[in-house]
Amino acid sequence: MCKIGERIKKRRLQLGLSADDVAIAIGKNRATIYRYENEDISNIPISALEPLAKVLKTTPGYFMGWSSGENCKINNLSVNQSRIVKLFDLLTESQQENIIGRAEILAEQNEENQNQENIG
Secondary structure (H helix, E strand, O other), X not given: OOOHHHHHHHHHHHOOOOHHHHHHHHOOOHHHHHHHHOOOOOOOOHHHHHHHHHHOXXXXXXXXXXXXXXXHHHOOOOHHHHHHHHHHHOOOHHXXXXXXXXXXXXXXXXXXXXXXXXXX
16 A cells, blocks of 8 residues: 555656655745655645645545545556656647547557458
């Protein structure tokens, strides 16, 4: 079972954020983020947990182990999948729709190629 600090670190790394990035976003210093991750600070105040969850695009419940769902699935992404998620989040909604459309076309082409290989 993941501890709060492990979940924080794992999520930060998945998003490609440094401890400095997170610290600046929530108004703390880098050492505090490392102390959260290493559980040197075991009782993270809710006043810090909520902004931390927002920056790490999850919920306080995820850190506490109260929820799983999509956020846990993200923990199992490959390096390339994590890169895609990070880049996708930087795009506008219109750009995201464009990428989804292109990915669907590529997936269909890949499936057609695999079907042709199985026939031939």
